[in-house]
Amino acid sequence: MTIPRSAQKLSEFIQEVQPDIVHALRVPYEGMLTAQAYQKLSGTKPPFLASIWGNDFTLHAPSTPLMSYYTRLTMKTVTALHADCERDIRLAHEWGFSGDKLTLVTPGNGGVRSDVFYPNPEPAKNPVIINPRGFRAYVRNEEFFKAIPLVLAKRADAKFICSSMAGVAQAIQWTKELGIEDAVQFKPPAFTRANGRCFPQRADRGLACHSRWHAKFTARRHGLRMFPDCGRS
Numbered sequence: 001m002t003i004p005r006s007a008q009k010l011s012e013f014i015q016e017v018q019p020d021i022v023h024a025l026r027v028p029y030e031g032m033l034t035a036q037a038y039q040k041l042s043g044t045k046p047p048f049l050a051s052i053w054g055n056d057f058t059l060h061a062p063s064t065p066l067m068s069y070y071t072r073l074t075m076k077t078v079t080a081l082h083a084d085c086e087r088d089i090r091l092a093h094e095w096g097f098s099g100d101k102l103t104l105v106t107p108g109n110g111g112v113r114s115d116v117f118y119p120n121p122e123p124a125k126n127p128v129i130i131n132p133r134g135f136r137a138y139v140r141n142e143e144f145f146k147a148i149p150l151v152l153a154k155r156a157d158a159k160f161i162c163s164s165m166a167g168v169a170q171a172i173q174w175t176k177e178l179g180i181e182d183a184v185q186f187k188p189p190a191f192t193r194a195n196g197r198c199f200p201q202r203a204d205r206g207l208a209c210h211s212r213w214h215a216k217f218t219a220r221r222h223g224l225r226m227f228p229d230c231g232r233s
Helices: 003-017 027-038 054-060 065-077 086-094 141-154 169-178 193-198 200-205 212-221
Strands: 022-024 048-051 080-083 102-105 128-131 159-162 184-186
Touching: 003 027, 022 027, 027 048, 027 054, 027 065, 054 065, 054 086, 080 086, 086 102, 141 169, 169 184
Parallel strands: 022 048, 048 080, 080 102, 128 159, 159 184
Antiparallel strands: none
């Protein structure tokens, strides 16, 4: 890992710039790098805020002894923590985050678009469960589908919407094996106007980019041309 060498450069940069606050957008590796850099800082240190993703703790932290070490170092070093659910704050405490430090639980990804997501005038009569993440290799997708019959046993009127899973053979096979085909709807990838600026020639592909780096990577992977403002918000 290159954290020690990079941390030295980061600590020198922080000493030079003297920022009001340092914000790491996740634990691996931005948070880990910052935590190591803070060990090298002298004098007054700027507040260190970290945002966390759920798999920072459930996937990455326990993966290797070194990842566990740096995760705990990050949790002990941060001044405050931002998460998008209470569970991640609880997990943070299990990984060494002090209970007397500041926390904030708010929606991630820049917030919620109220013109798209808003309460219905009347509560939904039939429960709808949405799986927004698509089919991912490192996620226990099968467990989600195995849980559906358990829900239907208590709420037979429940419907399950699975984003970005349209045409995924394995997901379709599981619904058939579990006898839940009537309760599950598979949807294609969501497409936003911002992505249209990135990939105007292949808009039907519905590729999502959540950062400029990701936009560049995705464009290169699919042989697409990226416009100058792609990935900027």
